[in-house]
Every structure is written in C-alpha cells, then in structure tokens.
Amino acid sequence: MKLKLLTLLILWTTLSTAQNLYIPSFERYLFTATSDGSEGLRVNPANMGFRHKINFAVYLSSLRKFSVKNYETGLFLQTMNLGIGMKSVRLGDSTSLLISSSTGFGGEGFSFGVGLDYFKIGGEKFKTSINAGVISRPFNFISISFVAHNLTGRYFQNTPLEKRYTAGIGIRPFGNDILTLSSDLILKEKQKPKNFKFGAELKIVNGLNLYAMLDNTKTFSDKKTFIFGFSINLQNVGFKIFTDFENSNIKATASTFFTREVMNTFIYPVKKIAEVEIRGVIPDYKEQPSIFSKPRKSVHDLIDEIEKASTDKDINGLLLKIYPFTGEIKLYELEGLTQELAEAVKKVKKAGKPVVAYLGGEMAGVNELYLASVADKIVIAPECMIVGYGAVIDVSRLKSFFEKFGIEWDAMTAGEYKSTFHSFYTDSATPNQAKLIEGLVDEIHKQMIEQISKSRNINFTDETIEEISGGLIPPRAKELGIVDEIGFYNEAKKMINKLANNRDDENINLTKLDKRKYWDKTWGIIPKIAVIGVHGAIVTGESQPPLPFPLLNERLTGSETVVKQINSAVKDKSIKAIILRVNSGGGSALASNEIYSALKEARKKKPVVVSFGNVAASGGYYVACSSDRIFANPGTLTGSIGVVYSKPVLEKLYENMKIKIETYKKGDHADMFSTTRHWNEIERKGIENALQYTYLGFKQKVAENRNMTLDDVEKLAQGKVYTGTQALDLKLVDELGGLKSAVDFAREKARIKAKYDVKFYPVPSLFGTQDGFIKSMLRNLFLNKLFE
Template sequence: MRSFFKIFFATLLALIVVGALGIIILLGLIGSTLSADKVVISPNGVLVLETSQEFSEQKVVNPLSMLTRKGDGGTPGLFDVIRLIDNAAQDDNIKGIYLKTEGNANGFATNQEFRNALARFKAAGKWIYAYGENMSQQSYFVASVANKVYLHPKGGLDFNGFYSQVTFLKGLLEKLEIQPQIFYDGRFKSATEPLRETEMTPANRIQTNAYLGELYSNFLYNIGQSRKIDTATLHQYANDGAIQSADDAARLKLVDGLRYDDQVMDEIKTRLSLSGTDKVNFVTLSNYQSANEHRFRDNDAKIALIYAQGNIVGGESEKESVISSDRYIKLIREARQDKDIKAIVFRVNSPGGSALASESIWRELTLAKKDKPVIVSMGDYAASGGYYISCMADSIFAEPNTLTGSIGVFAVIPNLGSFFKNKLGVTFDGVKTAQYADLGTASRPMTDAEKRFIQNGVDTTYSVFKTRVVNGRKLSGAVVDSIAQGRVWSGVQAKELGLVDRIGGIQDAIACAAKMVHAGSFKVKEYPEPQGGLEKVVRSLGGDMQSSMVKKELGENYALYEQVKRIKEMNGQIQARIPFDIEIR
C-alpha cells in the first residue's frame, strides 16, 4: 500500500508540474503578445549580417524568446533576408552593412542568392564592410562583394580550391556481415556507391569532376568580378597554395587590409561621422525584420509561395525538415483551389527521397498547373526526387551552382541474417502461406526471382520518371535518356541541357509568375504557414530539441550518423534521391 501511494503522489505531482508549465507557457505567450513593443529603426543604422547564420527557406523562430521577449526573435528565412537587404538599400535609416564572416553555414545556391542581394545593395550606392578572423572559402565568396574586405592580422583565408569527398561504408558492412542487396537504374546513379564500393566509380568521378568544376568556375568568376582579378590568376593562387597567411591574402589583393576588430569599428565610425566615444547603431537582421514586416503585406492579387525543403517522404509529417506527400498535397491543393491565388511559385530545396511520394506531389502540381501558372525556384538542391517534383512546371529557375538532375532511382534491401546470427547469436524461423509472403525480409538473402521482382519495380519507376521529364520539359525520349542515368548537373549545365529554363533566384521566379498573370502589384502568401507560438515551444521541447542535442554531441560525425539512419529508413522503398551526401569544401 505504501508503494501505491508513493506512485500515486509521484504521478499526481508530475501532472501538476506539467499543467503548471503549460499555464506558464500560455501566460508567457499572451503576455509577450500584449507587451510586444514595435521595433523602430533610428537613423544612421548599420545592418549586421553574419555568414555563419544558417538561412532556412522559412523563418526559424526562437521559442524561448517568445516567452521572455529577450534575445534574438529568430532567424529570417532566405527570401526574408533577400527582401530585407533590398529594402535596406532604399531605407534612409540604413547607411551600410557590416558583414561578419566567421564560418559559413549555407549551401552554394543560398550563398549565391545572399551575395546577389548584397551586390544590389552596393549598386544602390551604399557601403558594405566585411570582416573576419578566419574566412572559409564560402565566407570569402560572400564577403568578396563588399566595398572593403578586412582580415584579422593573425587570422587566415582558406583559398585552396574545392574538394568533394564520399564516405564509403562497404568495408564496415562486410565486417558486420551485412549484405546490402542493391537495385538501381542509371549509370551515374551513385547514391548506392557508399554501400557497394570502396572508392568512386569512373562514372561518378566523371560527373563529380564536371559539376565541381562548374561550381568552382562560378566561385572564381564572382570573386574575380568583385576583386578585379582574372579567374586564371585566382586559380593559380589556389593551385600554388599561395595563400598561407593573412599577409599573403593582403599582398595578393584578396583583401583590402589587415585589421583588428576595433580598427574596423573605428573606420565604420569615421564613415558615419561619429566620434571615438559614440556607439554605432547596429541593427540585427531579426530586429530589422520586425520593423519592416508590414511592408510585405500589401495589395490584393496573391502569388502562393510554397516552400519544399528537405527529404521527400510518404505520409503525413509536420517536421519542418521533410517534404511529406500528404501534407504537401494538401498545401498545393489549398493554393490551387483558392481563387485569390493567381499563380504558384514552388520553392524546391531537396535532394529527393521516396519515388512514390515524389509521384504523388508531382500529380497534385500537375493538377494545379491546369488552373494557374506553376513556377519552380530551385535552391541548393533540386535533384532526383527534387527534380521529379519540379519537371512539370511552366518555368524552372535555378542558380548557377544549384545541383539538380540526378534522374534515376534505386532500392536497398539489406540482408541482416549473418549479422544477427554470427554477431548477436540471433536466428529467425517462421511459416508462410505463399511462396513470396516474406519478400523483402531482412533476415535472409533474396532469391533470384525476388531480385527480379524488385529490379522490375525499379525499372518501371525509372521509366515513369523519365516520362514525366519528357512530358514536362518537352524533350525527346532519347535526349532525356542520355541526360538522365542518375547524373547530377549544375544549374548552368542543366540550363544548357534543357532541364532548367533560366538562371535566377527566388525573386526572379516570383517576378516571372507575376508577369504571367499580369499582376502589376501583388502580395506573396507563404505555405506552410508559420507555426504558432505554443506549438513551436512544445515542438522545441520534443523532437527538434532532441535532434539539436544529437547534432551538437556528434559534431562532424553527425553527417555519418544521418547517412546510416537514412539507410534504415529507406529499407525496401524505391528511392529517387541524390548521392547520399555531397560534401564539398
């Protein structure tokens, strides 16, 4: 009886604590809403941007700040950042931008859009100061557009060229006696190579050299244009390992000078006509967004902007990092059936995933296209399944360094029988009512007949995928077959091949949509709608926080953890996705 009461009161206490926490959160949200002060930007402001800040497609809210009204209110999404920089270019209260360049958390196409917005700001007659202690290549790519690029006197600048590395798991699987039974279509479909090879195949090496060269050419071209140095000279610097110190970077004119932080601050003060004791009116990106959100809520004609970011999966999921078919079918259908929505811009930033889920999303977009224009804007990736859900669009925009294509499919069904028996001492047995009732089980190797069944399914899916591209891009079957084969292309290559229509960013895609519906003025309605405050707090206390903790704990090994996790999730499903993780540095 004593133990019963101990359990009873412990449970009761837990319920009280949870209930009290919920009330506190609710009151905090209500209080923060009522007490929220309008942010006003005072004159002589300097907008502060950081290349280390990761820009997702949509705004990422800091749930704790919603309760406390302290700290950063969140990170604006990429489109928000672009609009804010463009707005700042015309804002008399913003005199310039201070760009902090410690590390870079974004992909190639994201950095390109970010850099393009900075170039427009500079072209409007305003100044940009970039400063960093140690600049990575991607940080410098963004920083090089600035009027002044300064480096710490004892810091460094990475300028050694690009390198792409693949992690191969075949040896590990062999040691564990795990047999990955692999089925794929496409000579260049290298997504399964980490499981079946110990080094890159010749085909994969060809395609990687090709798109890596395109990305590097774009990198050198942009820097060369800004720094007034020809690309051949820049390439020679990298090839010779000429940049080994901050002094080298200054001597070869990659930076404008070597400065300590206080010296950069003094120069900015001079630019603003401030004295040495005056404080610079630095404006954070989140505060600038809070002060200008009303500017993006005008007019009646609407263009739907649907963000599709992450792996493509089947079913329903509210996770922000995945594109679940059920959820996105509802979002697209809502935009399609809304008479106020005149056009749809589908923003794709995805390496692909489930082929079946991709087909389902493709179908709903095809229906939408019958009612109104559908324009695709590609981010860092729109490959394999990401291209599958893009190919039907009226027009497709990509950045020069977007990775796309990868038109091919595969399936993996692991045989874990030896692993369980020899490593764990576990065996399996059972009965079945038909010969293939246990098709796909991981406890035994597949028979030749079963392998033919799976390969036939992969072949059929690949054929359908190519047909979608043929019909969507108005290309012949022979042409699509030649440029498919699972091969990854850069945005520039994809445009030359007819897989993409235009080189441009998200704003270009929206402008195209507005032109197609003759909308002189319009407002953008974004999907999915941002999560509410309480929902965001609860989610952060659950799966999102757990993922963040794992990522923090594993550090650089997190990518390998994600790769192994993905193998488990794709067991038996036909996949249309890019090679596991393309790591470029």
C-alpha cells in the same frame, strides 16, 4: 410662446456644449473609413484591427479664443489591436475628462472593433458609453465603414447624450494613397440624415500631405465650415495642423504623431548604416515558433534584410558581419544559399551604396570568402585564417565497413549513374561515375575562382589558386588583394563610415533592419505569392521535424502535408501564384508523384514556379517538372533522373551473433523484402521491372514538361547529376537565380502590379506551437484518453 422658445434655446445650448465637451475635437478632422492608427481608436474602434505597432498621438486645440481657460488636449495610444485615449477640456468654467479604450479584430480586408468611453463632465460622476464599428476594404480603392456611438444612451446634466450612427466611405481613385476622398454621414435617432462632412487628402510627396474638408455635422459649429490642414512625416514622428478660418468653436488644432513603424518621408536628416550578421546553421525554410526558442533566421530572412538596405532611403551603406556559416543539405562547400546572399548584396551596390564585409571568425572558408568578395571592401580579423578555398567532394564508401559486421546489401538501380553517391552498398565509383564527379568539382571550382577574380579584380595564377586552397594568413591575403585591411570590427566600422559618410571615425549610426516594420497605408486584401517548401527526404504521409538522435536527424517532407498546402494555396483567393522551394535529394517515388500531380493541377488555375536551393535531385527534380519555370542557383546540385532500391541483408550478422531466425511463409517470395536473406534471380527480375516502370514514368514526365523526346531525356538521365549552370545548358532548368528571381517571375506571370506579400508555409519544428512533435504527441495522448 416666448417661454417655450427660451426653454428650447437653453436645452440646445446645453446639449451643444455637452457634445463639444464629450467628443474629442480632433475627431472633427478624422473619418470613420479612412483614419488609421491611434488617432482613429475612438472615431472607429475597428481601426485597431489593423494591428499597427506602438504609436501615439498628442493634440492641442484652441476653443473659441485660445487661453488657459479655453483649450482641449488629448493623447491616444495604440499597441497592436489595443488602444487607449484620454481627452481633457476646459471651456470657461466647464471641464470634462474622457478616457477611451478600444480593441479590434481582423486585418487587411475587414475589421470589427468595440470601444468603451469613461467620461466625466463638470461635477457629475463618471459614466460609461459603448461604441462599436466595422471597416470593410475589399479592394485597394474603397473603404466602407459603419460606427455606432453611445449605445448606452447616457445622460448628463439631465440632458441626453444622444445615440449617434455614422456611415462612412473612402475612395482612392488611383488605387493608392496619392489622393484619398472621404465622407461621413451622421445618422441620429428620429432625425433625417442631413449632417455630413467631406474631405480630401492629397500626397504632394512622401511625407507631405494637404487636407481640405467641408464640415456640416453641426457638432462643433451650427453652420457649414471649410477646414484646411497639412501634415509632415519624418519617419517615426509626424506633425499635423488644421484650421477652419470660420467662426466656429474650434479655431485650430495641432497634433504630433509618434510610431515605431517607419513612415515614408522626403526628409532623412540622419543617414544610417545597415548591419547584418551571418553565422551558424542557416535553414532554407521558415521555422514555426517554438515554446522554448525563437525561430532561427532563414536565408530568406537574411536576403530580405540585405535587400531592404538597397531600397530604404535612410540607409546609405551596408556592414556585413560574416562568421562561419553553412546550410543544412549540401554535397560540396560552395552553397546555393551563399550565391543567393551574394546576389542580394550586389543589389545594394547597384543602388549606389557602399558595402563593407568583416570576416570575424577564426577561419574563413569557401562560403565566407565567396560572400565577402562581393563587398566593396573586406576587413579580416587578425587571427582569421582563410582556409580551403577549393572544391572537394567526399564520398564515404561503406560496403566493406558493413561487411566486417556481417551486413550485406541487395541493391539495384535504373540508370548507370544512380549509385554514384550511394555509399552504403558501393566500394568505389565506376570510371564513368568518377568522371562525372570530377566534372562537378571542376565546375564548382570554376565558379568560386571566377567570383573572386571578378569581384576583387585579381588575375589568379595556378600557383595562387593552389596557395588559397591551402591556407592564408591575413597579411598574405592582403598582399594578394583578397582582403583590404586587417583589424577588428571597429576598423570595419571606420571603413564603412569613410565610404558612406566621408568620415574617418567609427561613430556611425548602425541599425538592424530585421525588426524594422513600415507603416502600411495599403487598402484591400494584399495579393500574395505562396512559397511551399520541400526540404530533406521526401516521404509519404505528414511532414516531420528532425529528431535529436543519430540517423533520425533528417527533416522529412511528407507528400500529404505538401499537397494540403498546395490545395490551400489554390483555394486562397488572395494567393495569385505558387512557388515550390526545393532543397531535397529525393526520396519516395510515390510521394514525389503525389506532389508533382498536385502542382500540375494547381498550374491549371494559378502560375506555378519552382526555385531550387542547394540540392534538387532525384525526387527533388521530379516534383519540379510540372511548373511554368524552374530557377536554380549556379551551384545547385540537380538532376539524378533515375531510380534505386536497396535493402540490408543481415544473414551473416545473425550468424555471427548466434541469432537463429525461423521463417514460416506461404508464397515463395513472401519474404523477399526481409533482411534475413538475399534476393534470388526471379526476385531480382521483379525488382528490375518495378524500377524500369518507375524510371520510365519519371522520364516521361520530364519529356512532357521540358519539351524533349524520351531519347533526349535518356541521354541526360541515368542518374547523372549537374550543377545549376550545367542544367541550364542542358535545358533541365530555365533560369539561374534564387528565390527572389522566382518571386519576380511569379509576380509578372500573375500580373501583380501593386504591393504584394510573400507567404511562407512554415515547416514543422520539434517543439513548435503549430505542428511540432511535442504538440502532436500531447494531442494524441489527450485524444486517446478522451475516447478510452
């Protein structure tokens, strides 16, 4: 009997020592359902599915009595969905080495992962073990996990390393990371589930957490053990210390955590200045990745970057580098996207952080000066001239030009003003149309002057207004108070350093916020607001990118593509509201009606909001009617409620070129849309009826959705166009504001109170990796070959 007891004692001691040598002691303080990042790569491989950027942890544990012969140290590294770790133990004369790797797949609500352990204990050879785990986080208050360790059931020192299963759960009673309760239940083969551990993590302030645990897993101690600890995070680095105050094998563990993602903290030892550069052609949409280049920054990327400066606690100032920039669709120089950028800068100032703008191009025009004027101070380069700060609309009348080549036009409109900007078939504006254009110019100019006058505290005289509409050299601009200093970029850095840090040098800590990512501890599927774009000409069929050829360089938004995106957003349970972003002068009435109808159906299930960019006219306004709310920038061009149809007539061109056209037809009007002849009176009457039918349908939709009568709509319609400010007065839009304002309204309408994301549906690009022209061509080529 004594011999049996002695044998059992030796086996138990061997197995206990082996388990201690094999399992990283740091895992004692981790839980399978609630531990994230590199620390959790082995405790649950599914953690890798949450795809954090590069982060790693280093720890040191004292075993029994700490000495050079009793210690454990380890390193864990994660990059996106891959992780690798190494642990080394020395316990008296016993040593072990463990190398672990894990990968995970999934994200947000669910993740699955597998891991491989490669370990060596004592003098034995390296052996392998396979681990697998899952994590489910269906809501922001619960996390559930299950992990299987050592599925291969390896032996060492003639002792089995037992298979082990862990079922875990995490609870956040308040739906956030203020308090996290965790529990793991250890399940072993042929044993009752009696080994467990509980833990609580309490956030005192951002960056300071306290931990308390009860460990009854019997892995590192044969009795229940109470463990306490704390952690401190300093943005990209963190520290943790745990101790159990009990007579267990592990007395204390200290770890350091590093990450490229920014963690919340209460200490900001080094304040930074955010630097944002604005230049070139700025799209109003998110581009798809290209096989040849990175997507360009959209205006929404730039706005996010600027607004981060207002909310990030380690940012104490903003430096704007402004070079000549422009949008893609516009009628006049002042653009709605510029006004949206300006509103973002105002938020930084409202947060109490100084803003300095540097005008660094050879010229600063309307958009550059308008945006810079919002800043606290403006530095202008010595050779940067302020030019053309005025409002102008150019309309090229091409009717006589075409006639020189024998090209004539058949054109008809529903609405007196519908042909105001249609230049192919007009020689001049009518008196009423000219008055409309003059009203636009006056309104836009008023917005431009009021912006600088208010921001720079300047009372403009008629002479000054005339002067800045021509050209200003930097000294004269400074004399008028339009800029503050003349100098190069280092002068702008000195100025922001003075305002933000009360220092007179240019040695500042600049940072770019576009690549900054934050360590997200949110659980569950994050609610989203979808942004679907209508950009360029509206056509039936699929959307197409612009081609690098004359007359083919306009982006086409296909109704089929947009309707698919709307339906997808409706079906996606994580999307709580839909925003239609419109930057279009119109197009096909049929395509516009298809988008309108899809939005109307979507509105029955989710909030639908519309945001106007630079232009939302004709079909661009049509698609917006069936929404809960319409937002426009003050300078947005909108309206144009009317219908037009035109076709070229090449009869004289053919005569001049000695081209003879033979026509064979059955039906007197079969060739009415041919370019070889003009319409006759009967055909003109038919076109008129079709236009009036479509025009009436357009007006009815406006009346129904804007709570107007048809007579009210008719007064505003007829093809008239308005600025966003004018449209607000006429009740064609509901509020002035950009996409951010629309998102805020959609969030409130959808009752989203916690963290949310904005999901942009990308538009196709020529060399895009998703729906680009090249990919479509190759796909069609291979499909044709496949089915030949």
